[in-house]
Amino acid sequence: MDEKNASIARPLPPLTALRTFEAAARLESFKRAAAELGVTPTAVSHHIRRLEADLGVVLFHRATRRVTLTEEGRALHGPVRQGFEAMAEAVARLRRRPVRQVATLSATLAFTARLLVPRVARFRARFPGWDLRLTATDEPVDLLAGEADAAIRYGAGPYPGLEAVDLMADRFAPACAPHLGIRTPADLGRATLIHVDPLAFAPGASVPSWRHFAARAGLKGLDSAGGIAFNDEGSAIQAAIAGQGIALVSLVLAAGEIERGTLVCPFGPTLEGLTYRFVAPGGGGRPAAQVLRQWVTEEFAAHDNPADPESRRAARGATP
DSSP: OOHHHHHHHSOOOOHHHHHHHHHHHHHTOHHHHHHHHTSOHHHHHHHHHHHHHHHTSOOEEEOSSOEEEOHHHHHHHHHHHHHHHHHHHHHHHHHHSOOOEEEEEEEOHHHIIIIIGGGHHHHHHHOTTEEEEEEEOSSOOOTTTTSOSEEEEESOOOOTTEEEEEEEEEEEEEEBOGGGOOOSGGGGGGSOEEEEOGGGSOTTOOOOOHHHHHHHHTOOSOOTTOSEEESSHHHHHHHHHTTSOEEEEETTTTHHHHHHTSSBOOSOOOEEEEEEEEEEESTTOOHHHHHHHHHHHHHHHTSOOTTOTTOHHHHTTOOO
């Protein structure tokens, strides 16, 4: 143990006895000290006598109506009073600090990373008294049990005990890095197709696939099962950005890359996805849920729906 920690670990008299001593010394009266501390004068006298016995010194000269410090009492009073004043100031500083509230929002790994993380600064600016906690998981959390204040879910539910607010409908389209030079559906025959495991989607969802796309586009002879597969949408999008092939991407999740031109949607058609919904416990919900609902609905209402096939952002580089 170092010298600093050793000094703190030295045994001290009971804190109650020291506090009683400080009040009696400052007020020069056991009776007045008792009134300040909310105890009886007998209790004050008892604490002082125990402290004197513990230290082996006499701390007060006792008179009928007044007590005064002995030399030993004066030596003890200064440091004890400074200690209590320091503690009182530290407690006061903590009490003056504003109490921050926490709002916890759950969403999938891909939605959190791609749509929520870039917007965190705007949440802090919009609600400066709140701290945001993002819970990224592809497993639904139990909102009624308080595992999060609210969540963004994909699909129609049902969501028993929860209220749902529609945010935006999703669509899927082929997307790839511009340098691959893929321009028409006929180019798919020489391209590596990127797939997403159906388990990455909400249960019961109509999972977009290259087989569905080939049927919708009227393509014959396309090997819609070949290529590379990922168990999450985020990895599939990253693979497409890296030029590893062409993926059927969510136009919601890949909106930023499409807008910046790191991904292009060279042709259609687009495939329908499900709707992203904000869900929270019903009946008004917690204040945190109300804050999250306001932020999320404002945030996504303030931008073009990236899954809208007529959207400028989603259509950049695409052929109708």
